[in-house]
Amino acid sequence: MDFIIAKYNYWIYITLMMIGFYAMIAKTNLIKKIIGMNIFQTAIILFFVSISYKRGGATLPILTDADAHGGHVIDVAQYLNPLPHVLMLTAIVVSIATLGVALAIAIMMYRKYHTLEEDEILKAIK
Amino acid sequence: MIVEQAPVLIVVICLMSAVATPLIGWVKRELCYPWVILALLASTCCSVLVMNTVIHEGSIHYYLGSWLPPWGIEYVIDHLNAMMLVLITGTALLVAIYSKKSLEAELPDRTVYFYTLYLLQVTGFLGIVITGDVFNLYVFLEIASLAGYALIATGEEGAPLAAFRYLILGTVGACFYLLGVGYLYMVTGSLNLAELAEILPRLYGSKVILVAFAFFMVGLALKMALFPLHLWLPDAYTKAPSVASALIAPLMTKVAVYIMLRVMFTLFKPYFSIDLLPVTKILLYAGVIAICVGAIMALAQRNFKRMLCYIVIAEVGYMVGGVGVANTVAIRGAILHVMNDVVMTLGLFAVAGIIAYKMKSNELTAFDAIFKKMPFTMAAFLVVALSVIGVPPTCGFFSKWYLIQGSIMAGNWIFVGALLFSSLVNVILFFRIIEIGYYDFGASGAGDAHSHDERSVVSEAPLSMLIPTYVVAAAIILIGLYNQSIITTIIDFAVPKL
Numbered sequence: 001m002d003f004i005i006a007k008y009n010y011w012i013y014i015t016l017m018m019i020g021f022y023a024m025i026a027k028t029n030l031i032k033k034i035i036g037m038n039i040f041q042t043a044i045i046l047f048f049v050s051i052s053y054k055r056g057g058a059t060l061p062i063l064t065d066a067d068a069h070g071g072h073v074i075d076v077a078q079y080l081n082p083l084p085h086v087l088m089l090t091a092i093v094v095s096i097a098t099l100g101v102a103l104a105i106a107i108m109m110y111r112k113y114h115t116l117e118e119d120e121i122l123k124a125i126k
Numbered sequence: 127m128i129v130e131q132a133p134v135l136i137v138v139i140c141l142m143s144a145v146a147t148p149l150i151g152w153v154k155r156e157l158c159y160p161w162v163i164l165a166l167l168a169s170t171c172c173s174v175l176v177m178n179t180v181i182h183e184g185s186i187h188y189y190l191g192s193w194l195p196p197w198g199i200e201y202v203i204d205h206l207n208a209m210m211l212v213l214i215t216g217t218a219l220l221v222a223i224y225s226k227k228s229l230e231a232e233l234p235d236r237t238v239y240f241y242t243l244y245l246l247q248v249t250g251f252l253g254i255v256i257t258g259d260v261f262n263l264y265v266f267l268e269i270a271s272l273a274g275y276a277l278i279a280t281g282e283e284g285a286p287l288a289a290f291r292y293l294i295l296g297t298v299g300a301c302f303y304l305l306g307v308g309y310l311y312m313v314t315g316s317l318n319l320a321e322l323a324e325i326l327p328r329l330y331g332s333k334v335i336l337v338a339f340a341f342f343m344v345g346l347a348l349k350m351a352l353f354p355l356h357l358w359l360p361d362a363y364t365k366a367p368s369v370a371s372a373l374i375a376p377l378m379t380k381v382a383v384y385i386m387l388r389v390m391f392t393l394f395k396p397y398f399s400i401d402l403l404p405v406t407k408i409l410l411y412a413g414v415i416a417i418c419v420g421a422i423m424a425l426a427q428r429n430f431k432r433m434l435c436y437i438v439i440a441e442v443g444y445m446v447g448g449v450g451v452a453n454t455v456a457i458r459g460a461i462l463h464v465m466n467d468v469v470m471t472l473g474l475f476a477v478a479g480i481i482a483y484k485m486k487s488n489e490l491t492a493f494d495a496i497f498k499k500m501p502f503t504m505a506a507f508l509v510v511a512l513s514v515i516g517v518p519p520t521c522g523f524f525s526k527w528y529l530i531q532g533s534i535m536a537g538n539w540i541f542v543g544a545l546l547f548s549s550l551v552n553v554i555l556f557f558r559i560i561e562i563g564y565y566d567f568g569a570s571g572a573g574d575a576h577s578h579d580e581r582s583v584v585s586e587a588p589l590s591m592l593i594p595t596y597v598v599a600a601a602i603i604l605i606g607l608y609n610q611s612i613i614t615t616i617i618d619f620a621v622p623k624l
Contacts, residue, residue: 097268
């Protein structure tokens with residue numbers, strides 16, 4: 001039980017990811033698939049943000065008492081790692097671009113076949 | 127000055143011209159075609175320059191914005207990616223020259239945006255290959271994939287659905303790659319490929335590293351359409367516009383194989399990938415199954431382009447299997463096959479595009495009496511087909527030779543068997559087409575006597591399509607003839623020290 005509670009954010013990330021994965025595989029509605037894909041990507045964002053967390057009251061890396069000549073040595077354990085957050089900004093941009101392309105393709109299909117159900121589209125193609 | 131900046135120019139020229147393409151198309155649509163060719167020509171010159179430097183002076187390290195590696199992003203070019211850069215820019219240039227007539231016929235009112243996406247796609251491929259930063263690689267992977275989905279979706283009936291399925295699976299693949307990067311970052315705190323390679327050997331016992339490695343391999347297997355994960359490929363490449371499939375089919379899978387080589391042999395040391403884990407054994411069998419299934423499925427197809435797609439799947443099996451054999455000779459064969467396969471697949475899809483342009487169809491029946499109608503196209507096709515079958519002196523023979531030699535040395539007879547089996551099936555596949563094309567069966571019934579004269583009239587493809595196809599055919603023979611010097615100057619440096 002401790003194992004689950006101590007790392008609950010990782011468990012949530014796995015659960016979210018599997019929900020998204022299930023939607024991508026099992027749903028036939030294209031929009032549901034797209035929503036599943038987005039949940040999947042968001043889960044990864046949660047994962048990245050989790051790995052930058054540190055126990056013991058670590059805070060934002062804003063150095064108030066550092067002098068300009070770099071004479072002040074900082075204690076790494078006091079600060080959170082900001083890099084994963086920055087990486088995730090890029091990943092959010094990527095996931096929005098993917099979402100945009102996916103929705104555009106879904107619209108293309110809706111205009112042509114007047115449905116968003118995958119099996120009905122397959123029937124219309126054949 | 128230019129020589130120093132050449133590595134970054136390769137990517138930047140493509141990216142910036144992609145952004146400028148809609149503006150140029152807005153001024154005058156006809157200008158887009160020469161503009162794309164100009165941009166790709168400049169990019170090709172840069173990559174040849176870079177390759178030349180690499181051959182004479184060794185690896186190049188380019189620091190973007192002069193930020194040194196662990197903090198900044200670095201471009202690293204060694205022999206393996208110098209080769210890939212030349213292949214990608216060369217392929218893109220040839221397909222761009224080839225694209226004019228085919229696009230006018232298939233997507234008459236969307237050429238401007240097509241060219242924009244085309245350049246973005248090339249940017250993505252180049253970026254994947256050139257970068258020395260694992261997260262940067264992910265971003266470029268997504269640029270290439272997103273442009274690819276959009277290009278494929280513009281195709282014929284059913285293309286949007288094929289593109290959508292590809293998008294879903296491709297996103298899963300890229301996300302797995304990103305998770306792998308996350309797990310590596312978790313234990314090492316670095317994203318730089320060279321630095322990671324230095325830190326990782328101390329952590330090889332860690333389970334986190336294993337998870338990262340597994341995510342990398344599964345994600346990349348999805349991207350390269352390795353057998354059980356290949357389902358997106360045939361539909362997507364068959365239904366894409368001819369030009370798009372001529373660009374994407376030779377490059378996407380091969381770039382994914384390149385990333386796999388990097389992950390297995392640069393990011394992780396060969397003794398981790400080969401000795402500590404049973405990965406190569408899995409890859410070997412995956413390769414064998416991919417070759418057999420690809421070959422058999424190709425036999426069952428009635429559509430030329432679809433048949434080519436299954437050949438691509440089988441060829442991925444060659445490269446993955448060659449890595450799976452895991453000795454120097456077989457990996458040399460696999461890397462040489464990456465090069466050959468880009469050229470051969472380009473040739474095949476170029477011919478498919480010409481057939482689609484002239485006959486308005488890619489069914490095998492469209493090949494009826496085609497040798498009389500399009501003798502020049504079919505001459506080029508013969509060269510490419512012989513190379514895929516593996517007849518010397520075409521390049522396809524030599525990579526197969528190294529693969530077979532390597533697997534005999536390792537005692538992997540099953541891979542030898544799969545290679546021979548697929549060569550035999552390729553013989554059947556291509557001779558079936560040659561038979562249909564050479565004899566005048568008359569698909570519309572033998573009684574059509576009046577059409578006989580019409581059938582034998584030569585109506586060749588336009589020169590803008592023929593010339594690139596001939597360049598490819600010439601490249602196939604030249605790579606075959608000079609394979610020894612290519613191996614000693616480039617590929618032997620790219621083969622990992624085992």
